[in-house]
Each structure stands twice: as C-alpha cells, then as structure tokens.
Amino acid sequence: ETTLTQSPAFMSATPGDTVDISCKASQDIDDDVNWYQQKPGEAPIFIIEEATTLVPGIPPRFSGSGYGTDFTLTINNIESEDAAYYFCLQHDNFPLTFGGGTKVEIK
C-alpha cells in the first residue's frame, strides 16, 4: 500500500500569495497523482490529474508538478475563493490512497 504524506496540514495565506502544498509518496508512483479541492458541505472538485494536467474549467492559477515520489500543488496569486481543503490521491496501485489533506485559510 502506498502512503501519501501531505504537508502542511494547515496554512494561512494572504490574497495574491503563492502557496505550495506537498504530497510525498512512500514508493515510486510515476505521475499517478490527482489533486482535489473541497469546500465545507460540498463535493470534492477534481483540479489536477496525472500530477501536472489542469482539469478543464479549473483556473490556471492552479498548477501541479512532480514525478515519482514528490508532488506539489501550487496556487499562484491566491484568491479568497480558494479557501478550502485540498488533498492528493494516488491511483498507481490498489488500494487507492489519499494524502492527509491541507486546510487553506485566506486572511
């Protein structure tokens, strides 16, 4: 089973900041990582697929990078509407596993 270690668990940002969220895998998982955004009471939204590909309809201030074991979600010029919980998922092998999540607060 692949363990995903996500950090930080919480971060506070000011509008206009660039924020990075890390997701580290316990073994090589190629680029088989997705990122999701979730707001309270809502369904998670798919934002990045295959580590680096922006899902259609997602603003280009979101980007993903990484391969193998280290992955990063970057939000450039963060906006107040980006306040949410973000989590990574690996789909390289069964069982699918998730990172522990990051709560992003906007000051």
Added chain:
Amino acid sequence: QVQLQESGPGLVKPSQTLSLTCTVSGYSINSGGYYWSWSRQLPGKGLEWIGSIHYTRGTYYTPSLKGRVTISGDTSKNQFSLKLTSVTAADTAIYYCARERNSVMGTYGMDVWGQGTTVTVSS
C-alpha cells in the same frame, strides 16, 4: 452533467450493517469506462478508499475492510450500494461515492464525487 448523490441512514447501531446507496444521474453505470467507488473520511483524519465496482472488471476492496464490505450495483435504478457489516464506532465517518475513469490496467482516480453523507455508529 454527471451527478452522484448518497443516501441512507445517518445513524446505525453497533454490530449492525451500514447500508448506503449512490444514485447516479447523467451517465449509465453499466455503460463502461468507469469504476463506481466509495470512500470515507473518519473524524479528524484523511480520506480512506473503501472499494469500487466495474461492470466488466468486478469489485475491488481495501484490504483493511475486506470481509465486511460489499459493493453492488442496480442498473435498473442506475444506483450502486455499499454494505458494511458489524460496524463499530470506528466506522463513524462521512461516506462519499464517486466515479473513477478506468485505465488500461486500473483507474485514473475520481473525476466526479457526491457531496457525502454522515454516518454515526452509536447505540
């Protein structure tokens, strides 16, 4: 537009069976190309994938719950269901259903999710 909606009891007694249904609209669950899955989020913790069903590839379950979990589908109602037996307080969680696009060898992960339903296990 594909939408998924979970439904079921919000309270289950210990040792009983948790039963949830996911109703899918906008896509036929037996059309192929996708797994239909369940995940859960335990209080204060990250998400845990429970398992999935694919109409030609079968069912897959996480090892930690295997033996207690069954995922099945009802194509006539375009629904799929989760049953988890012998529940304890440790099964208290928000349960999510989702669609996963299948790849040649497995899955590309979830692309559409339900908004989740809270299940509490308590007497």
